[in-house]
Amino acid sequence: MMITIRYFGLLTEVTGCTSEKINFSGTTIFDVKEVLFQKYKTLKNKDFQVAQNNELNTDKTKITSTEIALLPPFAGG
Amino acid sequence: MMITIRYFGLLTEVTGCTSEKINFSGTTIFDVKEVLFQKYKTLKNKDFQVAQNNELNTDKTKITSTEIALLPPFAGG
Amino acid sequence: MKNHKPKNAFRKGAITTEFIANSIAKHQVKTSIGAHNIFLGQVRADEINAKKVAAIDYTAHEDMANLKFHEIREAAFLRFDLSCMHIYHSIGNVNAGEICLFVFVSSKRRKEVFPAIEFIVEEIKAKVPIFGKEIFNDQSHQWKVNS
Amino acid sequence: MKNHKPKNAFRKGAITTEFIANSIAKHQVKTSIGAHNIFLGQVRADEINAKKVAAIDYTAHEDMANLKFHEIREAAFLRFDLSCMHIYHSIGNVNAGEICLFVFVSSKRRKEVFPAIEFIVEEIKAKVPIFGKEIFNDQSHQWKVNS
Numbered sequence: 001m002m003i004t005i006r007y008f009g010l011l012t013e014v015t016g017c018t019s020e021k022i023n024f025s026g027t028t029i030f031d032v033k034e035v036l037f038q039k040y041k042t043l044k045n046k047d048f049q050v051a052q053n054n055e056l057n058t059d060k061t062k063i064t065s066t067e068i069a070l071l072p073p074f075a076g077g
Numbered sequence: 078m079m080i081t082i083r084y085f086g087l088l089t090e091v092t093g094c095t096s097e098k099i100n101f102s103g104t105t106i107f108d109v110k111e112v113l114f115q116k117y118k119t120l121k122n123k124d125f126q127v128a129q130n131n132e133l134n135t136d137k138t139k140i141t142s143t144e145i146a147l148l149p150p151f152a153g154g
Numbered sequence: 155m156k157n158h159k160p161k162n163a164f165r166k167g168a169i170t171t172e173f174i175a176n177s178i179a180k181h182q183v184k185t186s187i188g189a190h191n192i193f194l195g196q197v198r199a200d201e202i203n204a205k206k207v208a209a210i211d212y213t214a215h216e217d218m219a220n221l222k223f224h225e226i227r228e229a230a231f232l233r234f235d236l237s238c239m240h241i242y243h244s245i246g247n248v249n250a251g252e253i254c255l256f257v258f259v260s261s262k263r264r265k266e267v268f269p270a271i272e273f274i275v276e277e278i279k280a281k282v283p284i285f286g287k288e289i290f291n292d293q294s295h296q297w298k299v300n301s
Numbered sequence: 302m303k304n305h306k307p308k309n310a311f312r313k314g315a316i317t318t319e320f321i322a323n324s325i326a327k328h329q330v331k332t333s334i335g336a337h338n339i340f341l342g343q344v345r346a347d348e349i350n351a352k353k354v355a356a357i358d359y360t361a362h363e364d365m366a367n368l369k370f371h372e373i374r375e376a377a378f379l380r381f382d383l384s385c386m387h388i389y390h391s392i393g394n395v396n397a398g399e400i401c402l403f404v405f406v407s408s409k410r411r412k413e414v415f416p417a418i419e420f421i422v423e424e425i426k427a428k429v430p431i432f433g434k435e436i437f438n439d440q441s442h443q444w445k446v447n448s
Contacts, residue, residue, distance in 0.1 A: 008362055009432030010444040051430070054365040069362050069430075075445035076361075076390060076431030077264075077342045077402045077422065085215055086285030087297040128283070131218040146215050146283075152298035153214075153243060153284030154195040154255045154275065154411075171329075175322035178341065182318075182398040185346035191418070192339040194325065198409070199332035251329040262345065264422060271338070272415040 001025075003063070005036065009072040014043050030059040032068055048072045078102075080140070082113065086149040091120050107136040109145055125149045160224040164216060164245040168252035169194075177240060177258055187237050187260045191267035193275050195255030197248050205290040209249045210298060215283040216245070226277040234270040236261050241274065243284060307371040311363060311392040315399035316341075324387060324405055334384050334407045338414035340422050342402030344395050352437040356396045357445060362430040363392070373424040381417040383408050388421065390431060 006019045022035060029050050037044045050057050052065040083096045099112060106127050114121050127134050129142040165173075174192070181187055200207045223241050230239055237260045244254040255278070259270045279300045286298035312320075321339070328334055347354045370388050377386055384407045391401040402425070406417045426447045433445035 006362070008360065008430065009434070051362070051365055054362075054368045069365065071362060071430045072432060072444065073446045074426065074428070074430055075433035075447050076359075076366075076429045077426050077447065083215070085213065085283065086287070128215070128218060131215075131221045146218065148215060148283045149285060149297065150299045151279065151281070151283055152286035152300050153212075153219075153282045154279050154300065171322040171326045174325060175318040178321060178400075179318045182343070182400075185344075185397045187343050188345045190339075190341040190343060192337075192341070193411070193414075194337040194339070195411070196329070196334050196337060196407075197332075198335045250332045253325075253329075260343075264340070264342070267340075268415070268419040268422075275411060275415075 006069040083146040163223040189264035191271040193257040199250035208291045209289045211287040222282045310370045336411035338418040340404040346397035355438045356436045358434040369429045
């Protein structure tokens, strides 16, 4: 299926975009990360969390949304 | 000696004035209070502290100033 | 900026929102500040025995009060890593809904301002000889006591 | 007044002192309020490797951020006895010395506002997906990380 990956903060500099659609056949956040680590070699060294449906997920979380967000460390305030 | 007694807050309603001079022959805050309790019978029932030189005193504190302040409970803020 | 000279903390009547805005604006040139914390005391229209507080008339032993404000300021600068600190208290009439106390602390880092503001406000309540006559809407009154 | 509807906490650019003054003024009709506490985050002109921060460009996962702001607000209303609570955060460019975060809590009694403001600010720092690009005076940049 096609899912949209959104990038924020310094991750937009790693990927060169703020969002992109990828063709995805896995089931978990871990699987999404594997695909992205293949595409962006330096992403693996970056500190980030993954969210879908506006909630943070763990590697084991099942993909239930067509939009996944990669969030670097927060800097609000 | 003549000393000035200053009254604040609700104490001004007990004494009917904000300050007065009294002729005083004692040596401590306790002595001042005795004089004032004689003059104002209801003062004894009031909750107050005594200050001279801008500092709170105890009954045993010696009189070193010609101005004594009677302070009811604080209500700042 | 630390200011260790005693000053007059009293302002006649209510503290206005314009005055507060101005105080904040003055700190925007101080670009080492990362966090401000502001406490405002507002006069409540408390209902006591079916009568409503319309205003508080504040009086004070002003010399002693300004000395106590100064001591509180010094103690806070010693305890906390603050860039700036300001304390203003009303004297005279302040209507219900109006502001009677304005405490303003600033620091490089936020962790300093939270305990500092609480310390200062509690010290003011406990140590500064200020008196409040609560005026009810029928013009009767009672004397406020801090809890 | 409790407001449990999710809302947009983001304001384009710096939060002005007029906006803050206005927010305070709006609470003066609420005469059951006795204490306000305001936290302001201000952009610091930090010097990093001999370069000075001139501004921060804030971006956010806005939908998620507004949900998190809402959850923080709900949690604070549950934990503390608050009359009102407002949170505003800048999005886009905020120059050094300007205000990027405005948290405003009000309560009948002062004891509630001190822990409430600290709780809210710490929760915002930890849970809200906001990102800050620190722009140096030579136009180079680095990404801010909360400590």
